[in-house]
Amino acid sequence: MRPVTSSEPIAPHPTLPSFYDDDRDRQRAVNDLFDKGSRDYDRVNGILSFGSGYWYRGEVLRGAGLKEGMRVLDVATGTGPVAAVAREIVTKSGLVVGVDPSGGMLHVAKRKADAEFIRAVGEALPIRDEMFDMLTMGYALRHVSDLRAAFREYRRVLRNGGQLVIMEITMPQSSVGRALLRLYMGTIAPLIARLSTRRRDTARMMRYYWETTESCVPPPVILDALRRAGFDEVRRDVKWGILSEYRGVRR
Ligand SMILES: C[S@@+](CC[C@H](N)C(=O)[O-])C[C@H]1O[C@@H](n2cnc3c(N)ncnc32)[C@H](O)[C@@H]1O
Numbered sequence: 001m002r003p004v005t006s007s008e009p010i011a012p013h014p015t016l017p018s019f020y021d022d023d024r025d026r027q028r029a030v031n032d033l034f035d036k037g038s039r040d041y042d043r044v045n046g047i048l049s050f051g052s053g054y055w056y057r058g059e060v061l062r063g064a065g066l067k068e069g070m071r072v073l074d075v076a077t078g079t080g081p082v083a084a085v086a087r088e089i090v091t092k093s094g095l096v097v098g099v100d101p102s103g104g105m106l107h108v109a110k111r112k113a114d115a116e117f118i119r120a121v122g123e124a125l126p127i128r129d130e131m132f133d134m135l136t137m138g139y140a141l142r143h144v145s146d147l148r149a150a151f152r153e154y155r156r157v158l159r160n161g162g163q164l165v166i167m168e169i170t171m172p173q174s175s176v177g178r179a180l181l182r183l184y185m186g187t188i189a190p191l192i193a194r195l196s197t198r199r200r201d202t203a204r205m206m207r208y209y210w211e212t213t214e215s216c217v218p219p220p221v222i223l224d225a226l227r228r229a230g231f232d233e234v235r236r237d238v239k240w241g242i243l244s245e246y247r248g249v250r251r
Pocket residue numbers: 027030031034045075076077078079080081082099100101102105120121122123137138139140143144145
């Protein structure tokens with residue numbers, strides 16, 4: 001295999017021809033998927049969450065040291081579940097800003113979470129350097145175009161000592177675990193999404209969720225990209241074999 005040079009982009013997954021043919025069209029296609037699925041996302045996410053709902057997100061943020069008064073940037077905020085939980089923890093004395101490129105997802109988030117929202121991608125944050133105590137990203141690492149560019153941006157907007165917290169679903173190690181996840185996320189979840197919402201677009205969003213999960217680069221690549229972006233104390237904790245928490249600190 002050709003060695004990866006330090007400036008080469010790291011795509012989180014290969015081109016997915018059933019959703020877009022050309023990588024230059026990827027972000028537009030992804031935005032379209034999430035715009036169309038936005039009104040059903042919360043309901044369907046409940047089906048998919050494997051216990052990773054609001055409770056789980058809150059546990060992760062508290063475990064990472066989020067406290068009253070802190071400033072949080074939630075990248076790929078979607079319909080705002082992480083932002084809403086972060087607000088509960090930081091209270092009114094803190095700051096919560098959510099970023100997402102999908103207008104449809106932000107429309108739902110604005111009705112739910114007490115936060116400021118900005119329409120943008122994680123790879124190019126329209127935010128000043130060293131603004132935040134914590135940067136969060138829930139179940140969206142697969143959607144950036146380049147892990148290297150995204151992680152550099154995340155480090156840039158964190159203050160010295162600030163924490164990065166990424167939640168993601170990872171393929172299980174065992175072949176039985178992988179087969180079960182494939183059955184659940186690849187077949188059952190899109191079917192339930194289709195039947196419960198009667199919308200083809202929502203089922204398509206769920207199929208994209210699965211295809212990007214299945215084809216995502218493995219955890220060592222993500223950990224290495226975090227270190228190369230300059231994060232310290234980089235680690236990954238795994239719960240129930242599939243829920244990964246990636247953390248790093250800006251020093
Ligand atoms: C599965 S949703 C995650 C929502 C939420 N964070 C959660 O915890 O449920 C993925 C989100 O990633 C967003 N997204 C897609 N491309 C992105 C990019 N390049 N940068 C940041 N977010 C992106 C989508 O618009 C979508 O809202």
